[in-house]
Amino acid sequence: MARVPRNSVSRTARLATLPIGYGARQTIGLGKRVGGASAEAVTAQIQEQTAAQIFKVLGTLKGGAMKVGQSMSVFEAALPEELVGPYRTALTKLQDAAPAMPVKLVHKQLTEQLGSRWRSYLRDFDDTPVAAASIGQVHRAVWKDGRPVAVKIQYPGAGEALLSDIAQLSRVMRLTTSWVPGLELRPLLEEIRERMREELDYTLEATMQRQFAAAYADDEWYAVPNVLADTPGVIVSEWIEGIPLSRIIAEGTNEQRDLAASLYLEFLVAAPGRAGLLHADPHPGNFRLLPDGRLGVLDFGAVNRLPEGMPAAMGHLLTAAVDADADELLAGLRAEGFVRESIDVAPEAVLDYLSVFVEPLQDNAFQFNREWLRSVFNRINDPRSPNFSVGIKLNLPPAYLLIHRAWLGGIAVLCQINGVAPVREIINDYLPGSDLPPV
Structure with a gap:
């Protein structure tokens, strides 16, 4: 994955490839059916290719576009099985297995956030992420005291991408909800923008995680990992296996x-x-x-x-x-x-x-x-x-x-x-x- 596309024009252009690509695949599929292929086989192939494209495009865009994909992966349970079944695997992958940052960019982010000696306290850093989502990705490492840790790294450009998507979402919502008499939209959009800005602040996130961890320390039924270090773009937490x-x-x-x-x-x-x-x-x-x-x-x-x-x-x-x-x-x-x-x-x-x-x-x-x-x-x-x-x-x-x-x-x-x-x-x-x- 290269850098996250940040401006609204390039992000909209990437999203436009979804319906265009689907239309092209339908045209090719028609040709295959004319050539004798079964409708079931052609449909299955189109669905598989479309699912792969959804994963690639939304996963590469990150930000709000990928958050939409993650929401789709949750609310697929409400859709008919024949509609969502072929896409379930691709949507589920958006929860924690999206396209990742190149290793060189990962190291650059760690150097900028933790300093040039980051390897002295993040030993055995695994360059392959264990999870990659809408704003950042997670790597496994060993802390300087020997504890296994999760290192969460924010994508460069994720903030601009997310806020760009929220701005576009606001415009769309103003148009599409104008006929809904009960909804007071302006304060709701302001709240959405403020909450999205908070999600970009890893220092604030670390504070919230520490508060959760203190409340659930030594709990019989829940485990919240402790934060060991944090910066505006990196959080280092205890690793939990499950x-x-x-x-x-x-x-x-x-x-x-x-x-x-x-x-x-x-x-x-x-x-x-x-x-x-x-x-x-x-x-x-x-x-x-x-x-x-x-x-x-x-x-x-x-x-x-x-x-x-x-x-x-x-x-x-x-x-x-x-x-x-x-x-x-x-x-x-x-x-x-x-x-x-x-x-x-x-x-x-x-x-x-x-x-x-x-x-x-x-x-x-x-x-x-x-x-x-x-x-x-x-x-x-x-x-x-x-x-x-x-x-x-x-x-x-x-x-x-x-x-x-x-x-x-x-x-x-x-x-x-x-x-x-x-x-x-x-x-x-x-x-x-x-x-x-x-x-």
């Missing part, structure tokens, strides 16, 4: 799936009350199941600071939805800014819209799976359904942006894991304001 969630999603046993689902959900819900922070980047590449049964948590670039824990209003809203108290639910949504004052919507319509989201809370345990998530997306995204008109009347308050990202992404990952979790118990125990009676 099975990535992506592998459990692909080939895990039922026991592994249930354990991973339960620990993953509990961490997302309980961490704000314990650490004062919400991990807001829940894709599978950031979690490992360790040999001792603990869940290892990585990558703290996207973190929501919640010193008082999760808002108690969330627990109140979930309880009202489970209790089918439509008036209380709508009043709470208005108080938090999810329904703006100018929006007219019936309480019963809002309750019906949200009822599918609280299905996992109707019993003591719930198995998240792709079929359930697809049914949710189909129900709320069908323009012919009354639920669609309710959905466009809802707002996303900026204060809830990262909470929404973490919970929505977390639910999608849980559906990929396909495990059984005590959802009602976890919500009741760890979400402030929740008061769900025994089933």
Whole structure:
């Protein structure tokens, strides 16, 4: 991988190769079918080549373009199998196996960030990255005291690329959401830009990681690696060995799936009350199941600071939805800014819209799976359904942006894991304001 393309023109040109390339492959495929090749074989070949191009283009662009690819890899669980199946492997690779920086550029970054003697305290540095994602890549090394470490290095140009993509995203969102009456877009876009800038600050990320590590030190069920050194472009952390969630999603046993689902959900819900922070980047590449049964948590670039824990209003809203108290639910949504004052919507319509989201809370345990998530997306995204008109009347308050990202992404990952979790118990125990009676 060469340097990350930074300006909007070159990045847009790279993205344009996706539909152009797909069209060219379809034309060639038509010729092959005319020549006698089976439609199934030609379609499979086109899908394989398209998946490879998606991985190459988004992986090379890094920044916001690759973050979109990572989101696609999480939310593929909501799409029909015949549509997403051929692309699942390529999208999953974007979580931690994207095209990497050349070795020469890696060494240059380490010299600029850690000084010319970086090898004196990073012994046995492995030039081949173990993970490469949207903003940086990770290498394995040995710290000067003999501990194995993970060295996270930011791509040069990643900041400009990410902010360029966010600027383009803002323009697109202004055009495509102008017809959505419930959405207040300007403060939301400002919040997105500010959170993306924070993800580029490795010094801030190291501070967040230290806070998580202190909160979960010597924990029976969770492992957060300690930070040993950091600069604006490099973080050196303890190495933790485990099975990535992506592998459990692909080939895990039922026991592994249930354990991973339960620990993953509990961490997302309980961490704000314990650490004062919400991990807001829940894709599978950031979690490992360790040999001792603990869940290892990585990558703290996207973190929501919640010193008082999760808002108690969330627990109140979930309880009202489970209790089918439509008036209380709508009043709470208005108080938090999810329904703006100018929006007219019936309480019963809002309750019906949200009822599918609280299905996992109707019993003591719930198995998240792709079929359930697809049914949710189909129900709320069908323009012919009354639920669609309710959905466009809802707002996303900026204060809830990262909470929404973490919970929505977390639910999608849980559906990929396909495990059984005590959802009602976890919500009741760890979400402030929740008061769900025994089933």
